[in-house]
Amino acid sequence: MASPASASTGEVNQTSALTHCQACGSTSLETFYTLPSIPVHSCLMVKSREDALAFPAGKLDVAVCHDCGFIQNRKYDASLQNYSPEYEETQGFSGTFRAFQTELCRDQVARYSLEDKLVLEIGCGKGEFLTELCEMSGGRGIGIDPGYRPERNTSEAASRIEFRNEFYSPEHASLRADYIACRHTLEHIGDVKGFMEIVAKSVEGRDDAILCFELPGTERILEERAFWDIYYEHCSYFTLGSLARLFRRHGFQLLDLYKGYDDQYLLIEARTGDASHGRCFEAEQDLEATLAMVKDFKDSIQTKFATLREELAEAASRGPVVLWGSGSKAVSYLTTLGITDQVSAVVDINPHKHGKFLAGTGHEIVAPEALKDIDPAHVLIMNAIYVDEITRDIHAMNLSPTIAAL
Numbered sequence: 001m002a003s004p005a006s007a008s009t010g011e012v013n014q015t016s017a018l019t020h021c022q023a024c025g026s027t028s029l030e031t032f033y034t035l036p037s038i039p040v041h042s043c044l045m046v047k048s049r050e051d052a053l054a055f056p057a058g059k060l061d062v063a064v065c066h067d068c069g070f071i072q073n074r075k076y077d078a079s080l081q082n083y084s085p086e087y088e089e090t091q092g093f094s095g096t097f098r099a100f101q102t103e104l105c106r107d108q109v110a111r112y113s114l115e116d117k118l119v120l121e122i123g124c125g126k127g128e129f130l131t132e133l134c135e136m137s138g139g140r141g142i143g144i145d146p147g148y149r150p151e152r153n154t155s156e157a158a159s160r161i162e163f164r165n166e167f168y169s170p171e172h173a174s175l176r177a178d179y180i181a182c183r184h185t186l187e188h189i190g191d192v193k194g195f196m197e198i199v200a201k202s203v204e205g206r207d208d209a210i211l212c213f214e215l216p217g218t219e220r221i222l223e224e225r226a227f228w229d230i231y232y233e234h235c236s237y238f239t240l241g242s243l244a245r246l247f248r249r250h251g252f253q254l255l256d257l258y259k260g261y262d263d264q265y266l267l268i269e270a271r272t273g274d275a276s277h278g279r280c281f282e283a284e285q286d287l288e289a290t291l292a293m294v295k296d297f298k299d300s301i302q303t304k305f306a307t308l309r310e311e312l313a314e315a316a317s318r319g320p321v322v323l324w325g326s327g328s329k330a331v332s333y334l335t336t337l338g339i340t341d342q343v344s345a346v347v348d349i350n351p352h353k354h355g356k357f358l359a360g361t362g363h364e365i366v367a368p369e370a371l372k373d374i375d376p377a378h379v380l381i382m383n384a385i386y387v388d389e390i391t392r393d394i395h396a397m398n399l400s401p402t403i404a405a406l
């Protein structure tokens with residue numbers, strides 16, 4: 001078996017390790033997980049196998065802060081990241097994800113009376129959430145994301161939304177929105193403290209502005225040793241408690257703190273005004289539990305690698321193995337375990353990804369229909385939440401591989 005990350009042959013960037021917690025400033029950091037090489041992007045569309053194999057790589061030096069529980073990659077270098085329109089992060093092609101987004105929009109419009117309000121979304125991606133929110137509320141929006149693609153947005157609500165193809169930066173503090181959404185973005189931000197300072201400045205002097213942030217939760221990653229959810233693009237990792245502490249440090253009142261999407265995502269809703277008001281949540285008291293989970297992760301991650309390699313070898317001995325889902329989990333799973341030939345293809349339902357290649361390993365991304373020719377013996381689904389949806393699709397093609405999920 002190849003050593004971990006040997007599948008990623010791109011040049012590894014040398015960055016010295018951060019010495020301070022990027023959320024609270026503490027120097028009480030403890031590294032608990034390292035990888036010598038992992039592609040710096042996993043959602044960027046790579047046009048040839050050659051480019052995919054030579055894709056730039058960076059290092060993981062994942063550390064927990066003993067003071068606030070925030071987890072970060074100390075070797076993260078933002079200058080290696082390129083969030084262009086070629087960045088294909090959307091999960092909008094999945095019915096399961098769309099249903100979750102629709103429900104969240106409905107809930108937020110009702111809960112915060114967003115009719116006729118100005119909504120700002122930081123890191124709006126392709127604009128699906130902001131557009132749906134404005135469709136429901138009838139209100140106006142501003143979406144900020146360097147990867148936005150106007151030609152893909154055909155909604156009537158798009159005429160009420162100003163999309164800016166740029167990164168969120170200090171100049172955006174002058175945008176005075178009533179409601180600020182930030183979904184699946186904070187985990188890509190290295191300087192978390194600086195980012196929150198811009199957000200706080202943009203609502204300075206107001207007592208009625210609402211914030212809603214959504215991001216992957218780290219509790220499950222630690223508990224399940226889900227190393228495929230740790231990758232270069234995600235430099236920052238939160239639990240409900242460390243997220244709440246971040247918002248409190250920047251002077252926000254908490255309105256709600258919970259998990260969604262089968263407990264995979266953290267959601268925090270907060271407002272401006274006196275930070276001593278608002279609600280307190282039991283989940284905020286998780287620092288000790290987080291440190292204990294970090295220790296367990298550190299002690300058992302090598303065993304997890306060995307088990308998964310054995311399982312994959314067994315499946316490959318029966319016939320072609322296919323991964324379903326070509327996002328970051330697939331890139332991290334394959335490059336971390338050093339897997340190349342044991343996987344025949346990687347399937348994705350997003351047509352914009354077909355014919356492109358997976359960074360690091362060079363696997364071609366194919367449409368589900370390609371499975372008819374491959375006739376897989378085993379399909380490994382990258383996210384358990386899609387098992388029902390994908391199993392139906394596979395059986396509809398009259399295929400009967402064994403199916404498992406990470």
Ligand SMILES: [Zn+2]
Nearest residue numbers: 021024065068
């Ligand atoms: Zn900290």
